[in-house]
Amino acid sequence: MHEGDPFGALADPTRRHILELLVRDGPSTATVLAGQLDISRQAVAKHLQLLAGAGVAESARVGRETRFEARTEGFDDIRRWLARVESDWQGRLDLLARSLSPTEPTDRSADRPDT
Amino acid sequence: MNPSPEDVSLPPEVDVFVDLDAEPEAAWSAITTAEGLAPWMGTGSSIDVRPGGLVALPDPVGGATRRGKVDRIDDGRRLDFTWWPALRPADRTEVSITLEPITGGTRVRVVERRPVLARTAATATAPTVAAPSGTRPGNAAAPPRGGTARLPIGLWSWRLAVLTVATCLSPV
Structure with a gap:
């Protein structure tokens, strides 16, 4: 259909x-x-x-x-695809960041907003 | 759950970035050489960096070995390729990776979208190719610098609140 x-x-x-x-x-x-x-x-x-x-x-x-x-249902496939692909890229970019910064801690708790 | 108006105001594509504590040259190596790709795309990764060059990425994060083809190279700045899971060649998508120098490092931005089928594009009165990420209006609003990079969510609702952790940009 x-x-x-x-x-x-x-x-x-x-x-x-x-x-x-x-x-x-x-x-x-x-x-x-x-x-x-x-x-x-x-x-x-x-x-x-x-x-x-x-x-x-x-x-x-x-x-x-x-x-x-x-x-509405027609949007579900798009939402699912976007969520999955985005999550994959965040995982990859996390690894990329770590690979270029072997001496830095990679703890999320290090995050803090600029003022 | 009804879609909200903002849901459809932007092309359905993923747009994420990470800020690296590395010079653009180092970041370029990390996305174009076997040694640079191995830690994040898997051991045995290779990209033949020229238009039409072959892409082979074990991609442990995505969970499926991927193959691809380089579409465009802007040396040191941009790499576009089409890729697909090795076992599902019809499931191809377009990836654009751009590098941008920032204070103290490099921003790596990734846009991934599904290709527009010729059949669909032909019906449009004004077929458009999504603009390269570098020219998107949302880029005018610079995300805050710091440990966490964030896109303005109102403008990027398709991106489902992108929040890529810049793990190496710890303030000195």
Whole structure:
């Protein structure tokens, strides 16, 4: 169903803006969003389709219009990936820092904020 | 749990850094030579430092041996590569490591992102490649110096409150 790529969908700033509006203001239509973003309805509709295909938005017919809303579950994969990759890099950079400073203690308690 | 507006205001990429008590030359060696890579990427690490060069990293932290290919070199300052777990070559991501001299040392910043599929990019009216980390607006706000380096969380919410400990920058 959601064969699209949520990371790719969110790599585009216009699509992120569209998604921001959906998250902030709730469900909306391509026509309304086009007015808010000052781009064509057709362009917005394309972006919305892509967002829906990637699983980060979903559409529902309401009368004669198609309404789109942000889809929370679609963000979970992204959150999980970011958390894992970030944690891995923090681990690697910790080791890197230690390797370049063999004589310094590497205790977290040494941390203190500058004033 | 609903996503908050800030959640989607930035590209979905990891952006972390560490401040090292080492000259940029030493830091560059640590990310480009077998001897320098061994303590943090594993014994047997190698990066052929030229565009298209092969990357082989045991990566004990990530838990899977990785292979890759160098995408870009800016000698002494920046290394970009695409890498993937050796057993899952389709699971490739792009890494950019940049070095920046700071007072008393070097800041090493790492950005990792998933590549944008051509199919996705083609549909965009204005396909964009995420800006190199050095030009990101968030960089204007200098994080506080000291034992702990921190990015302004409001601007970097995707980064899940990045907090990389600079283990060697103990104030003298």
